[in-house]
Amino acid sequence: MDTFIFVLVNGLLYGMLLFMLSSGLTLIFSLMGVLNFAHASFYMLGAYFAYQLSSFGSFWLGLILAPLLVGVLGAAIERFGLRVVHKHGHVAELLFTFGLAYLIEELVRLIWGRQPVPYRIPESLDFTLFTVSGIDYSAYRAFMLLIAVAMFVAVLLLLKRTRVGLMVQAALSHPDVLWAMGHNVPRLFMLVFGGGVALAGLAGVIGGNYLVTEPGMAQQMGTILFVIVVFGGLGSLLGAFLASLIIGIAQTLMVTMDTTLSDLVAALGGTAPNATGMFREIWTIAPSNLAPVFPYLLLVILLIVRPRGLLGTRDS
Amino acid sequence: MKRTLIILAALVALGAALTLPYLGAGRFVIVLLTQLAIMVTFAMSYNVNLGQTGLLSFGHAVYLGAGVFSSLYLITAIGAGHVALPLEMVPLGGAFAGFTLAAILGLVSVRRAGVIFAMISLGLAELAVAAAMLFPSVFGGEQGVSTDRMVDFSLTGLGYGRPQEIYMLVLVWAVISVAAMVYLSRTPLGRLANAVRDNPQRVEYLGYAPYWIRYIQFCIAGTFAGLAGSLFALTYEIANASVLGIHMSANVLIATYLGGITYVLGPVVGALMVTLLEINLSRLTEAWLFYYGLLFIAIILFAPRGITGLLVDAPGAFRRAGISGMVTTLARWVPVVGLIGGGTVILVELCYHVSNSFDPREPLTLFWTPVSAQNWAPWITGAVMMVAGLGLFALNRRNAAPRRPQTGDAS
């Protein structure tokens, strides 16, 4: 039971980290129709900026400044890049972010070198908070969870209580009306893109030292973020939140399952066939091996059954 | 006029492709040409989905992979005498494998176009890669599956041990495939696919089912991707799971788009350019990925219809501007491009040298002149060129603005 709670808490944390990345992406995607392939690159930039700032001052300086820097950079890229490409269609926009991801990775390699950088957890948070059945839970993990929850609440408040937030919400459900009402839509796009990548930058700040800060970290994030956005449903922040948690917890839980098909046959009283020939591995694959592809399986099935996603407000 | 020009260009290209290996070109040129032929076939098959039918796929390499692995096994089986098929006909097997997989996966993929299709293709691609990694008994794990194409059973009597021989075989199949795909794009099916791309509702009102049109097109694309995979297997004789990965799928998307998806032969241009750049740029400079990214973004920003669009528009633009117009335009823009381009190259090379070279103290060669990155002079030169170029650019823009309405169609 204790282990189960531990796994649950872990899955929650992983899910929240995913959500920090996917929340910005889902806003950008739903509003602008841009599948931002460079989103994880902004996550990486957040980590590197925070590393640089923490080597000048303290971790806290990076925590505040790095996401802002990433946001400003993102807004500039939207203003001078994406906006120009916008009229050429969504594929062009997508490929633009594709090229951007290339460039950012090369730039990071150019500036900070090819090896991982020593971006460390601040000493004030580097202690064990509590222990559950022999497993330590570090204070930094609790801190990450705290930041993620604070971010979620802040974004929700921003969307529900501010004028810009209301505009974003309106644009999410009825994009055409906002145009017709004469609002400054391009500026809204710039704000949303800047804000969205700033959230990814924040995830980089708190994730970079917990994980590893290296030029490959954006690529390693892979396409899982798109899965969350599409799985959660277009235009739904809550959908992205649920999808992040489901995927985070499911992946973590699957890791603990070791039962293979031959175990199953044995448990049912049969004898597993002697594994030879092609596809013999089928007998020895456990759910723990399948954890990383599980989200994609979920995605394909969901899209076939319900193309608008979990909580989507509209079809593509 | 235009048509004869295109046919002429195609014939010249084909002639060059045929004669190059006999003009004493080395093994590198031959294997490069073979790779080009494979990529051209693959990109053409991709555009059956993207350009003709409007299906943006992130997992086209899965069908290439089906062709690769089935062909590797097929060649081994021929070599062992289990299958009586001449080596030249192996691509048919690959095409069949690609078709079969596309026919199965297409059923669930093409219900909708747009983002839904793109995401399903992404999911299927990730699943395929994972499956390939989980079953080393079939896909060979990291070592991959290898075979020997010298099976002593061919129609022509050639052994196919030499690169020239296999190149000819690949070229023949590539030409047949490209011709077949061009032909298919002009049939009623191809036209209907275009209609489905542009307005599926209207097609439905006309009494056709967009689903089945997409499905057939998807199967055609899968078939030719499988064939391209076969050519790959014949050339390299070894492959592991990475051939069906996202990287391969992204590459073909980039090549096709940069070539120009609205032109039938756009993917050919794109595949040639991207493959040549990828292989040769890295032989010129360490910073090739940086330039590649820059170029990529520049094309997307300034040439929305791809390289082919630029090529097609160029004669018209020349005619409209006239000689004097041409001269003024060139006089205005050549210095800008030269200064910004030269400045960028100098600065990027210096940065790479300082950050990534084995020994930054050693001089590097920039534009055929050895310079030291530890001196300020080259840095200042680069920066000055850059600033001057940008200044000129702003000046030109201001001069050009009142006379020309902003159309966004820069060339």
Added chain:
Amino acid sequence: MTLKSILAATVATGLLSSAAIADTIRIAHIDPFSGAFSNVGAVNGKHVQFGADVVNGAGGVLDGDTLEIVRFDNKLSAQETVIAFQEALDQGIRIITQATSSGVALALADAVQKYNRRNPDDPVLYLNYGSADPSLTRDKCDYFMFRFEAHSGMKQAAATDLIAQDDSIKKVYIIGQDYGHGHEVSRYTKEMLAEKRPDIEIVGDEFHPFGSVKDFTPYVAKILSSGADAVVTGNFGSDLTLLIKAANSAGLSAKFFTQYAGTFGTPTAIGDAGKGRVYDAAPWHPDVPVEQNNEASAQMAKDFETKYDSDLYYVQIVVQMQMLGEAINAAGSAEPAAVAAALENMSFDGPTGPMQMRASDHQLFHPLFVSVFTDDGITNDSEDTGLGWKTLLKVDADQVSDDSTCQVEKP
């Protein structure tokens, strides 16, 4: 004068001049020098270049000829590796070196073997400076291929020797990447421990997906609940770093037995999280010259550090170049067939002790050091982390075990 005679004259003078000034022996180094894996390629490239410089600095080979390294960027793609191989052949290079990624190494080995079989009069020598995959000197062993670093099975033999000596270890948990290398490490560990310490219980044998796990805490929780005293892993790069960081954060106090904790970037990334608990089986670490009181190899490591501002990791690459130099001298020429014959049974007095090339499978046997990551009693730290490696067990070349029964076939 006809065109033909001009050509003939040019060719003749070309041949003459090349014979007269044939003072460089070129070696193609094929590795990823750009892109996501350029960190590996750059580090290896420096070592290869350094090795050639060491040989040249000591007077070169034959009558003052020098070794020249020609680098080819393969971007870690098997296809580009094959293309680079063809290009090297075109340039007349007949000695190739490569090792990054077993998948690429096996593709290159395959290409080299096929080339040698199809061109028996003009063979190519493939020097592998350290692929981990045992199969290269097992079922894939080849007369023209030599490997200069212990493969994962040999390193694991050394690591399990140390585990066997440690009475505090009763339960061992094996965790690795779900691909070739991870499975090999798991298999060897189980076999060797069953033989050396039958009382040790294997409490876990786990494979996680390669390169895609971000949070290892769930795995650490499993290790914790199994009560293991030691964890054996073949992980490298971020998979290793993340595993150790997660273990540290969850309060797991077990010892970690690794093969790649000492190399590029990993000590930096692990930092204090690995102090006193990470063990590494490798042919070298920065304190080896101090422990052995070996002035010459200390000087070599220092030279490397002054030149490239980075630790010397791969002493076996330097050994490879030195042995190549000696083999060329012994053979009296740089012809691959002659060099291979000279290398085949060569003994070498290396920087860490005597080394021996095994004639049957062309695997080099050299001393291995199983060491612990610590700040206690360290003279040279690793990557300026303040932490370094201290040898707990040295296995001499003649004590390193490997049960390969492969027998290369002489052409």
